[in-house]
Amino acid sequence: MLQQADPETIAIAVPDETRPVPLNLILPVILEEIRKTLPALNPSAITIIIGGGLHPPLDDNGRERVVPRQIAPDCRIIAHDALHDSMVDYGLTSRKTPVRINADFASADFKIVSFL
Numbered sequence: 047m048l049q050q051a052d053p054e055t056i057a058i059a060v061p062d063e064t065r066p067v068p069l070n071l072i073l074p075v076i077l078e079e080i081r082k083t084l085p086a087l088n089p090s091a092i093t094i095i096i097g098g099g100l101h102p103p104l105d106d107n108g109r110e111r112v113v114p115r116q117i118a119p120d121c122r123i124i125a126h127d128a129l130h131d132s133m134v135d136y137g138l139t140s141r142k143t144p145v146r147i148n149a150d151f152a153s154a155d156f157k158i159v160s161f162l
Contacts, residue, residue: 052084052086052087053084053087053154053156054087054091054155055091055092055093055155055156056080056087056091056093056156056157056158057092057095057151057153057154057156057157057158058073058076058092058093058095058157058158058159058160059095059148059158059159059160059161060073060095060097060112060113060161061097061098062096062097062099062101062112062125063104063112064098064101065161067160067161069112069117070114070117072160073094073113073118073160076158076160077092077121080092088120089118089119089120089121090120090121090122092118092122093121093122093124093150093154094113094118094123094124095125095126095151096109096123096124096126097126097148098125098126098128102127103125103126103127103130104125105125108125109124109125131148131149132148132149132150133147133148133149133152134146134147134148134152134153136152
């Protein structure tokens with residue numbers, strides 16, 4: 047029987063500060079569950095990607111407001127830049143809309159989206 051291996055990398059997509067999502071309540075629960083389920087996973091293998099659509103990417107202060115360092119002290123936290131970040135092309139929708147995903151998110155073994 048084929049069994050799936052534990053993920054080596056995890057990406058968590060979260061909204062920027064224009065969306066009223068209580069990340070200070072949600073992220074600690076998600077991260078604790080990851081730590082309990084995958085105790086051998088290095089926290090640096092977890093990337094939190096702040097998605098802002100076409101808004102300008104957040105600077106260091108903006109990232110700290112959205113994901114305070116004490117919530118995810120050893121995780122990699124990046125602010126997605128839709129105009130400049132590497133993307134992975136997933137083709138077109140039925141209406142011919144291009145589907146492009148942040149490369150850091152696309153390359154993760156396990157993906158979580160935390161939007162309300």
